[in-house]
Amino acid sequence: MTTTRRTGTFDEVPGPQGSALAGVAPEFLRDPISVLERSFREHGEMVAFPFGPKGKLGKRVVAAYHPDAAQQVLTQTERTIGRGPASTQVLEDMIGRNLMTTDGAEWRRQRRTLQPLFTPRRVAEYTALMVAEAERVTTEDVPADAERVDLHRLMLRYSLRVVGRALFSGDIDDTAPDLHRLIPLTNELIIRRTTQLVKPPLPVPTPRNRAFVRTRQELYALIDRILARTDHLAAGQERDDIVTRLRTARDPETGEGLSRQEIRDQTLLMMMAGHETTATALTFALHLLGSHPGVQQKAADETGAFLRDGGDLAEYAQRRESLVRACLLESMRLYPPVYMTEHLATEDIVLGGYQVPRGTAVFLSPWVTQRHPDFWPEPERFDPGRFLGEQSRPRYAYLPFGGGPHVCIGEHFALLAATVLLEAVLRRFRITSEDDTVTFQQTGNLRPDKPVWARLVRR
Template sequence: MGIARTIPRAPGSLPLLGHALSLRRHPLAFLVSLPAHGDVVRVKLGPAAALVLCDPDLVQKVLLDDRTFDKGGPLIERGREGLGNGLATCPHGDHRRQRRLTQQAFQTQRMPAYAQMMSKQIAEAVGRWGDGDIVDVLTAMQTITARTTLATMFADTSDASLTDLLADFNVFSRGVYKRMFMPPPLHKLPTPGNRRYHQARARLRQAIGSVIENHQARDDNSGDLLSILLAASDDGQGLSDAEITDQVMSFLYAGIETTAAVLAWALHQLAQHPDLEARLHTEVDAVMPKGAPATFDLLPQLQFTNRIITETLRLHPPGWMLTRIATTDTQLAGYPVEKGTTIVYSPYLIHHQAALYPDPERFDPDRWNGRTTRGRNSALIPFGGGTRKCIGDTFGLTEAALTLATITAQWRLEPTPGATVRPVPGLILNPHGLAMRITARTTSNPAAPRST
């Protein structure tokens, strides 16, 4: 049996390929075109059919009912190949126990200690920049987020393997997206792309396994995230070694890649809007001690900084497209949905609807002046929703705010002539071609209050 024929179909489907070419070549334009065809639109991901949700209320229905609409579909299945059966990819039956155990590492009271480690790593990374340097901003942000994630997760501040780690994550991310459109037999062919993907995946899991083994051998509870995961217990039972590896793989990927993408896009937008950049400079100069990094206690005063991050999450959500799977026959918007149907929801699609966000392509942090900036708006879903909402949302928002404030207090980043920036979809929506020149700032307010 197929998906009900009464559901509107997206135009442009090709034999065998379906809408794969549109989603590979112009994925964002294709997604934002779909609401014109209905609240639920049928597309083909290669040979397989799927339903794309174009209405935020329908998306909320799916997010809030993870028993009926479980983690699954081609994107989650491909992600599970690499990340394992961790919190981000596991099915409903495994999620509740995993959430209880891993939640202990993300309790609110732990955030000040994590932020202290973040601030130290951010300051050291930014302190290595030189006036006039030209950097690939995404790589620079990934380096910062990798340092902060390794410090908070493993109490490890070594730079020795950062380059290899970031390269493997980039290969993995793009590989997952490409493999989503492949018929299953093609996954195993020894093509150059498949070989690179499998090699990167194997190196990542091997490296993470070694770090965990070394950490266990030291047997020291240093307050880092891994120590908390290793000690976590639910009725006397903790996470198995395989589960620890899967959780760390997911948290490491999310901690590095998603926050780096948000920061890179934010710096790009500030360079395009000098008036907003000037307002941000005014805020950080007034709030932060000169030459010092942003700290956790200053975050409530960095309101415009937080609004910039929220607007970046709206305009450029890192997790731009995700999939679920219907576990039983059900309905959406009055349409019958059969068990096994792939459901696609896209934060990018929802965030770019003019009915929800007037002039949606405009970068406007003041949309959030007086509104929530913590993602509780039902039409703002960069972290998902329901019980499967990203467990590290506060962690990521804290890291992003500390990093953006520290960078902009000390440096200006200006576009290089002729640079063309474009989004490159993988698991994460990254900017490509974002080369910028770093220029040291001289603040006009050296008497900013010092943190305690």
């Protein structure tokens, strides 16, 4: 005899009570990961969070942690699930209309136009510049043996150079001070405005609004300054970079190209997201390898054996079954740079066994789902072997790049750039992490909140 579980009502979704006036909003703003983790432990795979006062003035948001629910949310895009309205509007206000902030027909046109620029084959064309920049890190940027280095600062430098050369065919090192100041500030302002219960229109000159608008102006001034260099170069030099390809890209269905504003908005997104998240992923990967010398040595031995057999670094980096890539994937399981995403139920749906009404915000959390003990035994343990050989877990038990139609377009680029760097470092150095753990900010994306010290000793 089989039994069918009754679909629960929206009011029956379990979750924390929060305070009468603010719900869980203050705690969530202060430490969202802890709130998400605790809710999973205490309430299960489907949790409702109250934001704002009880009653009609507040709202309930649900978080879905099971891979099946994540798959439903990510693959039902434009049918019953859309982008989160609060976070998406704030992102658009800050960084314009691009693949991260548009939806519907506009997003589909942008995605069709940009997708050919980021196929695995196209991305592989950037391997040589990634290898060159990784070699530059190992030969120029690392100090003498046994001196400690800040891994995050080193990885920010590498990722900025790679993104700069791939986007613009040139170094943008001179923008590093501004970028490293603006990116965390931008993320902080975005999350603060997103979680405001009352958002005065940006023209209203409140202190928060003035800071938001001022930061947006600085970001666009920075990207305009860089793009102006490429305008100058385009007249006399033949280049093959992403910005040049953006200028010539056409929607395969309509033949329509991107406007200058769209090119600016897409470029700003790629520069910010590609630079920051890749650096963060690499920082945690190197830190974990520096804390697990046995795994580190096996990865270095595998790379060395491949090179001795006549392979090269670029060839090895594109192998899907390598221990180095497995180390990277496992580090992103434990420390996904994007730890949470917001979505919206555009129709009444059943999610995680409960009725969810239209208009409800839905959170997914790679941080929690990728530590679900049903799919990741000993979830806190660093074990790259999880990503080698046959895997029986659900596809959406691992989602650092999202999934479905809106899967991150830069996934192949980020994985290749990160793998190349890890291989180069492991081949030249033994890494010893100085700290047991890395503490981090949670302003939109993960970001270490202080230097991540390690010693790199030449082999």
